[in-house]
Amino acid sequence: YAAYDGDQAFSLVWPVEAGVRTAYVKWYAQPDCAILVQSDASGAELSRETIEEPNFNDVYAILPEATGLAISCESGCKIAEVTLYSGGTLPDGVYDWQPPVKKADLLVVSAHCDDELLFFGGAIPYYAGERGYQVEVVYMANGDRARVDEALSGLWHAGVRNAPVFLPLKDVYTQTLRLALINWDEQITTRLLVEQIRRFQPEVIVTHDLNGEYGHGAHMATATCMVNAVPLAADASFDPDTVKTYGVWQTQKLYLHLYSENQIVMDWNQPLAAFDGKTALEVANEAYHMHVSQLDYHSNVFYGGDFSSTDFGLAYSAVGLDAAKNDFFEHIDPARLSSAVAPTPAPSETPAPTATIMPSATPVVTAPEKQGPTLNEAQKQNLLGITSILFVFLFAAAVIVVRKQRDKKQPKR
Incomplete structure (x- = not known):
């Protein structure tokens, strides 16, 4: 993942012919809020949006005339992955989550x-x-x-x-x-x-x-x-x-x-x-x-x-x-x-x-005589390796890769 302080922004640009219409952001840690700024080819700001309580994996619409996106958080943020998509149906595995319900049954x-x-x-x-x-x-x-x-x-x-x-x-x-x-x-x-x-x-x-x-x-x-x-x-x-x-x-x-x-x-x-x-x-x-x-x-x-x-x-x-x-x-x-x-x-x-x-x-709780593997033990075996920041244009000709020094973790065995 890539970590950014509150005064830093993650930025990327693409050619207008790429036809980007969606940004799919996977946060490494869920931020309190996020600020998304879209810009045109001249660098002029087209829109500024504050996302309250972003979902862990979030889909954001990109304006047709936009060729740049900057993402920041006032309290800092960690971004695991950003993927850009052109128009059309999002591929399997990319989910457009709605916010948590207002009223649950x-x-x-x-x-x-x-x-x-x-x-x-x-x-x-x-x-x-x-x-x-x-x-x-x-x-x-x-x-x-x-x-x-x-x-x-x-x-x-x-x-x-x-x-x-x-x-x-x-x-x-x-x-x-x-x-x-x-x-x-x-x-x-x-x-x-x-x-x-x-x-x-x-x-x-x-x-x-x-x-x-x-x-x-x-x-x-x-x-x-x-x-x-x-x-x-x-x-x-x-x-x-x-x-x-x-x-x-x-x-x-x-x-x-x-x-x-x-x-x-x-x-x-x-x-x-x-x-x-x-x-x-x-x-x-x-x-x-x-x-x-x-x-x-x-x-x-x-x-x-x-x-x-x-x-x-x-x-x-x-x-x-x-x-x-x-x-x-x-x-x-x-x-x-x-x-x-x-x-x-x-x-x-x-x-x-x-x-x-x-x-x-x-309640009085009696531990079972024989314990199976615990969920916590399974968690310890999770691969917590870094996730590179990836930019993929589907149905587009241009691919832009933005690299930043990443914090790395070694997988546990």
């Missing part, structure tokens, strides 16, 4: 990049792709560059078009909840989750097992802090700053993977029209296989067995207990949903709310 909170598929199975392809719901994915840790690209490819394949959120928590493997909460700081983690709930206003949240699936402390901490965050997000006295920014929000339902109470079993084996008859499980497996760095540790999405991606429990409800027990959105008023495919049915009597059902905020 389903919020999926994943400790690491790949857990959203490995442990939650067909939830994303079914609800995002098939039912057309607004699904927002939040990753707690593992935001290093190689894993980010894998996550983005997997989510796009599963039907997500709004960029996920990568929280800045450090991925440190532990086998206990106590150590995980020390590493992340329980108060900070809970506050971060409250902020996500208030920002995205989900009807339903899905997250990890209180016991950490195979015993990963980060999974335990994610579930435990989410249990605390759901009621706090509706409490106006908690974290006034995010109340001022987003207001308070009452989530209707919280599901935990493998939770032992109020259990439901999801059927990920039904064919989905949105994916040409493939099942949600098949799509989830295809998406998971885009997490190439993790395939030596888990070859497929868990289906059946101790960590089955079909098994969840209702840990919190403002709309009563499930009856059919086969849909995260059972008892959710369709009028509350932002983008359901089916038309809103005639109003029906809403089930009476039940008392809040909450797991213990400090």
